[in-house]
Amino acid sequence: MAEIFVAHVADLKDGDRRIVRAARHEIGVFRHAGAYYAYANMCAHLGGPACEGLLFPQVVDVIAEDRTYQGQVFDESRMHFVCPWHGWEYDMKTGVSAGDPKKRLRKYEVVERGGDVYVIE
Template sequence: MADVFVGYRSEFQDGSRKLVTNDRLEIGVFCVKDEFYAFLNSCPHQGGPVCQGRIMPRVEEHLSAEQKSIRMSFSEDEFHLVCPWHGYEFRFATGKHPGSDAYGLRRFETRVEEDKVYVRV
């Protein structure tokens, strides 16, 4: 394991990302809501460049007491990464597909130390 320098914390704005390469791996490092996340830039569906996808808030469905859909809204707390090839979504917090834990991104640990952001590879 090695810590790879990604950049300075001050370079990252909320919702920004940076792709870094180490040996044969391309890793996307994201800053979302003041947290850092890192994933392999390969979608588990068909290998698409998932780390180049959109960052979207989770869509929440509100139900009545009878369990009928009332309305939809965007979450203010949970964000997903959307693969640009076929639209599979992955939770930033876990790297997992919201509909199935069987689909997940390969995650990497991140660390911020004295304004420097690192990813452990």
């Protein structure tokens, strides 16, 4: 296993991300809500740069007690990132596709040591 330098802790604030080069591919490293998440920057759809897309909370339908549709809201507790090629969404905490739970991005461990952040390949 190799450790790849990502950033100094002070330079990777909440909501930031970095794309780092590994031996044969790229890894996207996110800092979100005080935690780090890292995934292969290769979409499970057609290999697009999934970790480079927009970040936004999961959109959920609001259904009333009488089962009528009331619209949609953001679920701020579940952040997603969206592949810029065709819009596949991934859960920030798991890397699982929102549209197809059988698909996921390869996940990597992230460590913080001596004021620096590393991803373990």
